[in-house]
Amino acid sequence: MAGNSGRRGAVRKPGSKKGAVVGSGGRRRRGLEGKGPTPKAEDRPYHKAHKARQAARRDPGAAGRASQRTGRQRNAGHGGHEVVAGRNAVLEALRAGVPVSALLVSGGLDDDRIREAVTLATSRGIPVLETPRAEMDRLTDGAVHQGAAARVPPYDYADVADLLELAGKSFTRSPDPALVVALDGITDPRNLGAIIRSVAAFGGHGVLIPSRRSAGVTAATWKTSAGAVARVPVALATNLARALSQFRQAGFFVVGLDMNGDVDLPGLALATEPLVIVAGSEGKGLSRLVRESCDQIAGIPMPGRMESLNASVACGVTLYEVSRLRAAARG
Secondary structure (H helix, E strand, O other), X not given: OOHHHHOOOOOOOOOOOOOOOOOOOOOOHHHHOOOOOOOOHHHOOOOHHHHHHHHHHHOHHHHHHHHHHHHHHOOOOOOOOEEEEOHHHHHHHHHOOOOOOEEEEOOOOOOHXXXXXXXXXXXXXXXEEEOOHHHHHHHOXXXXXXXXXXXXXXXXXXXHHHHHHHHHHHHHHOOOOOEEEEEEOOOOHHHHXXXXXXXXXXXXXXXXXXXXXXXXXXHHHHHHOOOXXXXXXXXXXXXXXXXXXXXXXXXXXXEEXXXXXXXXXXXXXXXXXXXXXXXXXXXXEOOHHHHHOOOEEEEOOOOOOOOOOOHHHHHHHHHXXXXXXXXXXXX
């Protein structure tokens, strides 16, 4: 045959023709029908959710513990280890028993804080790595590290119930009522660090932050707090307004801070009661639902009424005044 007729499959079969093809007459319709809803992930044997459910049945507490750890460690930037930079911050972290994975120091430094940090790290079996200054600058992202840094795991947040329990226990052991600071929309981790430092300085029992749209405990927070994060628990609240209601039900009074407050901070009548102080962001202030959760809104009188205070400064001033009024009440 001529042309392509010598190739297998190139010869048209007798009786074949181009044109419309006869349909199946519905014989294959069943093949087009759906197979029903997709099974849940827990019901698919090879899905990790199915394996997790099986593990939970063997150990009912395992899933809850894993979920709690995930919830406490969630926040922007908390996927891996953090680097705490600065001599005070590093030393405070080691003194408080923070689970440091490595201590980094630049050679040739003669400083009592670094010597103590090295001694503490060595006694706990923590690797001490002599790190060139250029490498230290890179690891700390250009922060002022003063020749000392430490690698720490993601911060282990408390939750609202933990903070309520801790504040209650502290109240029974202390002459002063419980004191907690809640933050509404503070997105700068340095502001968070400064507030935690003030809470530690004036005897506060903890800090409460939302789990979303809020700064978390990062290396910058450790640095700004000068290590106070190791002594002051920070709790995450899925819903801040709801968490404040829990504190009110536990006998706390909630006082929000706003430059146009209902009462002035000096002589605050609620200062001697179990107290939650709520600070909002400098730009937006307190959100509507959080404001409605407050028993009072307190303002800080200032001669320059056109000025507003940074959230960390406002918290520091308020904590000082509460501390002063409580000391006066003790006589």
